[in-house]
Amino acid sequence: MLYSFGAYPTSGDGFGPNSPLVFDKSNHLYGTTYEGGVAGCFQGCGTVFELLPNGNGGWKERVIHAFRTDGTDGELPTGGVTFDNNGNLYGTTQNGGTANSGVLYQLTRSSTKDVWVESIAHQFVGGTNDGSFPVNVTLFADHAGNLYGTTEGGGANGHGAVFEATYSKSNGWSIAILYSFQETYSGDGNDPQAGVTMDEQGNLYGTTNYGGAFNYYGTVFKLSKSNGIWTETILHSFTGGTDGFYPQSDITISNGWVYGTTMLGGGNGWGVVYQVKP
Numbered sequence: 001m002l003y004s005f006g007a008y009p010t011s012g013d014g015f016g017p018n019s020p021l022v023f024d025k026s027n028h029l030y031g032t033t034y035e036g037g038v039a040g041c042f043q044g045c046g047t048v049f050e051l052l053p054n055g056n057g058g059w060k061e062r063v064i065h066a067f068r069t070d071g072t073d074g075e076l077p078t079g080g081v082t083f084d085n086n087g088n089l090y091g092t093t094q095n096g097g098t099a100n101s102g103v104l105y106q107l108t109r110s111s112t113k114d115v116w117v118e119s120i121a122h123q124f125v126g127g128t129n130d131g132s133f134p135v136n137v138t139l140f141a142d143h144a145g146n147l148y149g150t151t152e153g154g155g156a157n158g159h160g161a162v163f164e165a166t167y168s169k170s171n172g173w174s175i176a177i178l179y180s181f182q183e184t185y186s187g188d189g190n191d192p193q194a195g196v197t198m199d200e201q202g203n204l205y206g207t208t209n210y211g212g213a214f215n216y217y218g219t220v221f222k223l224s225k226s227n228g229i230w231t232e233t234i235l236h237s238f239t240g241g242t243d244g245f246y247p248q249s250d251i252t253i254s255n256g257w258v259y260g261t262t263m264l265g266g267g268n269g270w271g272v273v274y275q276v277k278p
Contacts (some may be wrong), residue, residue: 002059003051005033012037013064014047019080020138024087028052032077032091037066045075048091064116065107067093070096074103079195080138081107084145090121092134092149099125101132102151104139104165105174114273121173122165126154130175131161136248137195150192150206155180159190162204162223178204178230179223184211189219189234193248194217205258207247212237215244220258236276240265246274
């Protein structure tokens with residue numbers, strides 16, 4: 001046992017961690033808690049934490065950011081954090097921000113003090129040109145530092161989207177919608193509740209929690225770019241039976257196969273581990 005989270009609100013610690021962990025170059029661990037931190041939201045708005053060796057063979061924790069209900073900060077992070085090449089951390093929250101539709105945040109370690117400083121890279125607002133509610137999204141960073149993720153809502157059809165966040169010194173961060181999912185009965189997936197993964201050729205892979213050929217049970221999808229346009233291919237539509245349904249976790253790519261899990265379905269009804277050949 002490396003660390004047990006403290007009792008809110010007396011400790012100010014986070015609680016309810018449900019995201020993956022990531023190491024930095026010093027072998028410190030970073031992750032998020034869904035609740036806890038400072039007062040607000042339900043039982044705190046969530047935290048980003050760091051675990052580091054204490055020098056005696058154990059580990060100590062510090063909260064490097066506690067989300068606030070101030071109308072601009074994010075609330076309730078359900079995904080983990082991602083490093084860029086410069087050591088900055090990025091993540092999303094499913095709620096909060098100016099439209100209460102979630103944010104994409106950046107944490108930068110101060111050059112003069114051993115503290116992390118948060119800035120908001122993007123406020124999700126929904127609508128045709130933006131997503132809303134990034135649920136359970138751990139961002140994927142490519143070699144150029146661009147960030148990729150999904151939102152459960154928003155996009156051109158209101159059923160979620162895949163987005164790319166890019167940075168320039170002149171304009172800061174900007175969001176582009178790469179693909180907007182269609183309505184339930186279209187055969188397309190919708191309402192993604194996990195992030196995306198990129199292969200060595202630059203294709204993106206992910207899942208949707210609903211939709212597909214059987215309308216309700218979700219999909220595994222692939223996005224490919226040609227001449228600046230991203231095109232979707234449905235790799236699998238879950239049937240709601242022994243192949244599982246409601247995929248809500250990130251996928252893994254290995255040896256040309258796509259691997260993932262579903263929350264429900266399978267032989268015993270409580271989820272499966274699957275593989276799909278693109």
